[in-house]
Amino acid sequence: MTEAELLAGLPDAAFRAALLLARIGAAAMLVPGLGEAEIPAPLRLGVALAIVAAVFPVLAPALPNVPDAAADAVRLVALEVLTGLWLASLARLLATALALALQTAGGLLGLANVLVPDPALGSGATALGRLGSLAAALLVLSSGLYALPLRALVESYALMPPGAPWPAGAAAEEIAAAGGACLSLALRLAGPFVVAAVLLNLALALVSRVAPQVPVFVLGAPAQVLVAFALLALLAPLLLPLFAGDLRAGWSALPGLR
Structure with missing residues (x-):
């Protein structure tokens, strides 16, 4: 490739890199582990750039060139950001x-008075809820x-190439299914604590x-607290x-990995 050809292709290459960064960067701000609020945003951005x-x-050869209209370029970038946020x-x-x-x-077990702000659960999170968020990230x-989510993100370019129509219906169904799986898993994990709270009361x-x-x-009140910590110490290894x-199984079924 001559120097003239290289210079002529720079705008298209820069636009393709921007499309990649739009999807991957948006996902990096939210994906579990990497996208935690405790991790500085510059570090997350650095990982996304890497x-x-x-x-x-x-992936660049399959990405579109710079559109002639600025509105088309903005639409492509916006759809890429939306896709990254959706996958994450x-x-x-x-x-x-x-x-x-x-x-x-x-x-249920009397620890709701100790509130700790949590990015996932809000300002009304209990100390145990905050512990769950940190334990999940760790x-x-x-x-x-x-x-697994990062691999799904890369594989998603074959499933949802830039410029393709946004599948709003399928995306909503995926979000609803993920929410149902989250609630199902949360209820199974909380089951022993629910039973203990009922028996104690x-x-x-x-x-x-x-x-x-x-x-x-x-x-x-102290009996509830003691039961809560005893159960947590007993059940945490399980x-x-x-x-x-369940996390591995659920993430293995993300779009792009099925």
Whole structure:
């Protein structure tokens, strides 16, 4: 390739790189593990740029050239950002299941008064919910599960090439299915805590009925806290592998990996 041909192709190459960065960069801000609020945005952007540089030689030939109209270029970039956010949201929804499960456990077992702001659960998150968010991020990063959403993101170019019509109906169905899978997993993870809360409250009600002079409310609060921490210590070695297995199975079914 001559110098003149290289210079003539620079605008198209720059536009293709911008399209890659639009999808990959948008996903990098939200994808589990990499897109956590605790990770500085410049670091996430740096990782996105590194991924773009790695995949550019492979994906660039299939990307469109610079459109003649500026409106078409803006539309292409906007669709790429939307696609990246959509794919990352599918992965993020399932990863939120552990935080939702422990948030439910904290509310049922008397730990709802200790509120800790959490990017996923909001300002009303309990301490256990926040612990679930951090544990999920640590598990994703330490086990290498973060590679599955990133691989799905790269493979998505074959499934949804830039410039193709946006499949709004299918995208909405995928989001609904991911939300259902998140709730299903969260309920299974929170099941032991729900059972423990019901049994504990039944026991306290029975004590109140049999011995009205016993200060049930005074004794019940510390008992709930003790049961919560005992259950968490007992079940954590079982819940984390279950969560990781479901996460791997769910992320293996992301668009582009099926």
